[in-house]
Amino acid sequence: MNLKDSLSEAIKSAMKAREMDVVKILRNVQAAIKKVEIDSQTTLDDKAVLELLQKQIKQRQESLDIYEANGRDDLAAKEKFEIEVIGQFLPAQLDEAALNDIIIATITELEADSMKDMGRVMNAVKEKTVGQADPAVISGLVKKALTA
Numbered sequence: 001m002n003l004k005d006s007l008s009e010a011i012k013s014a015m016k017a018r019e020m021d022v023v024k025i026l027r028n029v030q031a032a033i034k035k036v037e038i039d040s041q042t043t044l045d046d047k048a049v050l051e052l053l054q055k056q057i058k059q060r061q062e063s064l065d066i067y068e069a070n071g072r073d074d075l076a077a078k079e080k081f082e083i084e085v086i087g088q089f090l091p092a093q094l095d096e097a098a099l100n101d102i103i104i105a106t107i108t109e110l111e112a113d114s115m116k117d118m119g120r121v122m123n124a125v126k127e128k129t130v131g132q133a134d135p136a137v138i139s140g141l142v143k144k145a146l147t148a
Contacts (some may be wrong), residue, residue, distance in 0.1 A: 003089060004033065010088075025085045029056055029063050050090065050131035057086050058134075094132045096141070101130055103138070115146050135147040 001009075011028040011094070033052060037044055064079040072114055094102070106124045110117065121142050127136060 003046045003053075004030075004044070006089060007033075021081070022042050022085055025082050029053065032056060047130050053086055053089055054131055054134075057083055057090070060086070092132070093134075094129060096137075098140055099129065099133050099138065100145070103141050106135060107142075107145055112146065115143070118142055118146060121146065 007026060011023055011030065013025045014020075014026065029052075033044060033049060035047075060079045060083050064076055064083070067073075067079060068074040077145060103121070104127055105120055106112075106128070107117075110120055110124060112118075112121050122139060123136075124136050125142065129138065
């Protein structure tokens with residue numbers, strides 16, 4: 001079952017359980033997927049859906065940080081809940097050690113030796129870890145590995 005089907009099934013289950021907050025969040029995600037599909041006139045595969053889900057979580061994380069900084073606990077709690085619901089569809093996140101191993105292997109594979117190779121390394125690592133790591137974390141680790 002692909003991610004879009006899993007999302008649809010989750011919406012049906014949430015509707016049966018009368019969890020309208022969850023239904024609303026999942027429908028928003030589904031609408032974002034459909035919007036991208038209509039705009040690009042293609043059908044998104046699981047990889048593209050994972051990237052979109054990560055983007056949705058990142059947007060909510062940024063809002064969460066702002067709400068927490070301004071003492072808006074009510075809105076922060078709502079964002080945390082949305083992150084939790086969307087996060088159920090992402091694969092398990094890689095820890096820093098596993099991510100470092102992938103980065104080192106990619107650097108060796110691409111024979112990268114300086115910061116000018118960062119773009120190539122980043123693209124290759126993001127390709128290998130779709131949905132499993134935050135691109136900002138990957139970027140920091142790649143910089144560290146290339147300057148070491």
